């Protein structure tokens with residue numbers, strides 16, 4: 001990942017920064033310039049709560065080249081307490097014991113290594129609590 | 130808008146075509162379509178392709194294909210909507226003819242996937258790079274998440290998903306252009322290599338090379354050539370959030386629902402009028418969900434319908450993917466939407482050989498991109 005591209009996503013990846021619409025309070029993650037609910041264009045920045053539950057998941061057995069050494073790993077869609085849904089890996093999990101509705105918490109982890117120089121890219125992963 | 134007709138069709142065989150380049154495949158399909166239509170010229174053309182930049186480091190396909198088809202300085206445009214690129218190419222050709230801007234337009238699609246690119250990575254560009262793919266999810270993985278949600282919500286079973294693959298391979302075994310002309314058993318599907326739980330290798334469409342093209346013409350041109358038979362009764366397109374996780378439901382594809390509503394209205398048809406449907410079965414679960422969202426079956430009943438033969442060539446109340454679908458015919462991404470139109474064209478002309486559905490008059494093609502963020506639907510009617 002090119003440095004500038006990585007750097008500009010740090011507020012989301014490191015701090016879970018989202019935007020709340022000043023008009024209708026819809027929360028968007030990542031932040032948007034237009035509210036998907038009311039088309040409003042004014043927002044405040046909020047930080048998402050890091051707890052949520054697992055809506056659905058899979059275990060990736062065949063990854064892209066970048067993730068091929070990490071397989072198998074679990075990826076799920078999490079609904080956070082704010083109602084925001086995100087896609088993230090489920091770390092440290094017993095792959096046989098994942099289940100719908102499980103409570104999870106987001107933690108800060110290394111996500112991938114990029115390019116030949118192996119630049120480390122960080123962000124959130126979920127762990128089952 | 131004025132009426133438009135499909136008057137010619139041509140495609141390469143789908144498969145691992147190592148000796149054929151992307152330009153040669155496209156030109157082969159285009160020439161077959163032009164010859165089949167019997168036209169002495171075309172006014173413009175569209176080339177649907179998802180990611181030739183990543184697959185073969187070649188963009189600017191419009192000009193390249195016009196050049197090698199020998200039609201410069203004719204206008205030629207590359208269109209991209211991920212896996213719906215072919216369907217959108219057809220829609221552009223339809224709109225150009227229907228608007229009166231042109232009389233004869235070629236709609237083509239192509240993809241060259243076996244030249245050594247990281248296919249998983251290239252396909253994943255149809256998903257959200259920053260908020261899905263960054264976390265290691267693959268395309269089979271995203272559909273697997275949908276499959277598990279569908280199983281959880283409606284009790285869809287592993288066997289019901291497998292029934293889709295078994296049916297489509299059986300249909301594909303009768304299609305001379307299909308990549309896989311072999312039947313598979315339920316057992317083989319359920320025991321094939323796990324790709325992304327619960328989806329296995331035989332739930333997934335293959336990596337393919339291939340090209341397909343059709344000629345769309347005005348009523349006057351079609352009449353003159355004695356080809357005023359297959360009318361485009363509807364063309365509709367819709368979009369949805371790019372990321373699967375941004376949608377309220379993981380088991381309904383809103384772009385399919387929206388495009389279908391528009392298409393039925395435009396054609397003056399309802400789901401029960403459709404006799405044959407080519408749907409975007411990139412994974413078995415996709416055919417299940419789409420068959421519900423097109424209104425063929427109640428929400429949650431798509432798996433059961435497939436397992437009970439309600440979509441089969443032999444006993445179906447609606448025949449789904451008579452061509453073998455993406456699953457068995459192959460899925461050279463950009464060519465797929467055009468190949469769907471070709472299957473309808475052959476069926477409605479009574480020229481589908483061993484796959485022929487008797488008295489087929491009305492067919493629907495549903496082509497979608499990504500996890501359903503783009504959907505384009507066409508209804509063709511034999512007059």
Ligand SMILES: [Zn+2]
Pocket residue numbers: 021022023024025026035036037038039040
């Ligand atoms: Zn708002």
